[in-house]
Amino acid sequence: DAGITQSPRHKVTETGTPVTLRCHQTENHRYMYWYRQDPGHGLRLIHYSYGVKDTDKGEVSDGYSVSRSKTEDFLLTLESATSSQTSVYFCAIRDGTEAFFGQGTRLTVV
């Protein structure tokens, strides 16, 4: 698993509440990514980071923000959760040309 830990693994939250997902890595990789996985869409990039405090948007960034104050932690925040954000969220790191993924967080917004 390339030393990637996602927390929580499962979460149910109510519409309109803020939610933060955490990705922690132990191997000092520069690049970190947040993807969401939905049936028929594969993995879509939400945001990525190329260093501490250096982040950029992916193709589905609306409604999400990220922060990276330490190399090892990359946080994904849903400011006001909506039902359309019900999904499985994967964090990934890049090592050379290869992406390594965490185990995922299943988020349900009710």
Place this chain on the structure above:
Amino acid sequence: QQQVKQSPQSLIVQKGGISIINCAYENTAFDYFPWYQQFPGKGPALLIAIRPDVSEKKEGRFTISFNKSAKQFSLHIMDSQPGDSATYFCAASWNYGQNFVFGPGTRLSVLP
């Protein structure tokens, strides 16, 4: 132009058969084409990858065929086994893997 198209959406193969998954892309800036395998409840894991200067790459029962002029690449699984049942994603990246674009996935079921 950043899309990667993948087909079929699902595939059922008998044990011992050949599984073939196809992908196509438009952006000629892509320079790395990996395939990922995902089992239920797990994150995707790299299976095999190819660069555009090579037409074929084989690792065990898994082979990538790459057609640069057609902007297509495919995954062939020879002697498919029930343990190969998983979702497979093709992907493409540029800048030597800085960012990845994934296909929508193919759910493979290998019947015993």
